[in-house]
Amino acid sequence: MACKFYLYKGMGRKSENGHPWIYSNEIEGYDGEYINGDIVEVYNYRNDFIGKAYVNDASKIALRIMTRDINEEINEEFFRKRMKNAWEYRKKIIDTSSCRFVFGEADFLPGLIIDKYEDYYSVQSLALGIDKYKDIVIKILKEDYGAKGIYERSDVPVRELEGMEQHKGFLSEPFDTEIQITENGVKYYVDIENGQKTGFFLDQKENRKAIHKLCKDADVLDCFTHTGSFALNAGIAGAKSVLGIDISELAVKDATRNAELNGLSDRVKFECHNAFDVLHKWSKEGRKYDVVILDPPAFTKSRSTVTNATRGYKEINLRGIQMVKSGGYFITCSCSHFMNEELFKDTIWEAAKDSRKILRQVEFRTQAADHPILWNSDESYYLKFYIFQVV
Structure with a gap:
């Protein structure tokens, strides 16, 4: 019993x-x-x-x-059915060459994340209950989805809240963990062993595509560029020049390799800077761009740090807005669940007022559809993405 x-x-x-x-x-x-x-x-x-x-x-x-079915057993067949439902959903709504295959609670498999990079899979277990079924998940990925390789990226602090140790390593025979993927026509090297999260930020896929129409013949600044995804999308879309900045020298190196991979090295450049420091300096110097993109990491991962995070978001948005040419475009986002939509909106509004600029909203977007938002679980909603014209 x-x-x-x-x-x-x-x-x-x-x-x-x-x-x-x-x-x-x-x-x-x-x-x-x-x-x-x-x-x-x-x-x-x-x-x-x-x-x-x-x-x-x-x-x-x-x-x-x-x-919620008292007669349903939690066994291999249960996982096979849940994963099939997740896959069928994604086949309808998104390019599945590389995508989030399972998004935890939003796919009714709480604590389980699976990302697909071509024929390779990155698995993240965030809870003890899911850890017990990991062998079943691996078996299904191999048998039903033709996994050529599976790597575990359970190296996240949230596991410690579950009384578990962080862990990473191969869940299949070892393979070269640097994988080349293509998204929106842009090629990337993805390191699923050492890259951020599970190797790549798949949740911005559709948002990256949305900037294409703004970037043709534009001078573009991409802040917090990481591996250069927004910068490279701007380049592919025909930008005149793109500068991506990141505080990490490794990220700048990886982004530069990705530019070379796409034949964009002549127009898409990357430099290592602290965005807070350099945006303040450049805005005072009067530097201007046709398009400015802000895609920072989450400044807050708990309610207790929201106030400090709000100050950080206001500062970078203020400087970013100041650096957009009149009539140009400002793209800004927050990937923190605790920086909710209303708070983020208010923060951008305050930044625009202080910069004495008027923002005309072009578009509001959230995370890509392979990261579905479950209305019964607001924790699944975290990414807010705005495109504005600065007038």
Whole structure:
């Protein structure tokens, strides 16, 4: 018999409405025995069934719901069905040559991330309950999706909140982890062993394509360029000149290689700078561009640091706006869930006021559709992306 967990009166309403997480302070008690990582049954205070979840009492998120069908078993067939559903969805809505194959809770596989780079897969396990099924996931990737190689990138601090160690390494026979992919007509070298996250930021795929129409014959500045993705898209779209800047010398080196790979070295250049320092300096010097792009890392990963992050976002947006020629375009984004849409909007508005510029919104976008936003789980919504004309 499965162990049964019961929630306090008044608790679990979000989970009853579809949210996959239940926190430890919502649990009144349980009947039976369990080991962390086990599948247990979850009930509200009225003894109504909510779902089957995996349990980890070492985590604040003590229960993560896998199914709301009391008769559904969590086994190989369950994972095969969930992964098939995720794949069929992506085949309809996005170019799947390289894409996010499984996006955790939004694909009803909480704690599991799978990114596909051509025929190679990067797997990230963020929770103990998913770790127990890793062998099944690997088997399915090989048997059903023709994986030539699988690499684990569970080297993320969030695992420590689950009482787990960070880990990375091969989940298949070893292979060359530098893979060449093509996205929006741009070629990249992707290092799935040592690159950021699982190797590449796939979530901006459609946003990168959206800048093409703005960049023909333009002088473009791309800040926080990382491996040069926005800069290279500007170059492919016919920009007159592109300068990408990043604080990481390794990122600048990788971006320069990507420019060479695409035959863009004559027009797309990269330099190592701290964006905060250099934007302040260049804006004072009166440097101007037709298009300025800001794609910073998340300045906040918790509610407690939102105030400081807001100051950082305002500063770079202020300087970025100041460096756009009149009638030019300003592209800005935030990948932090805690910098919510309204707060980000207000921060940009304050920056525009202080720079004495008027912004005309061209487009608002979010993360690519292979990173679906589950309305029952607002944590799945994190990327905000604006295109403005500066007038």
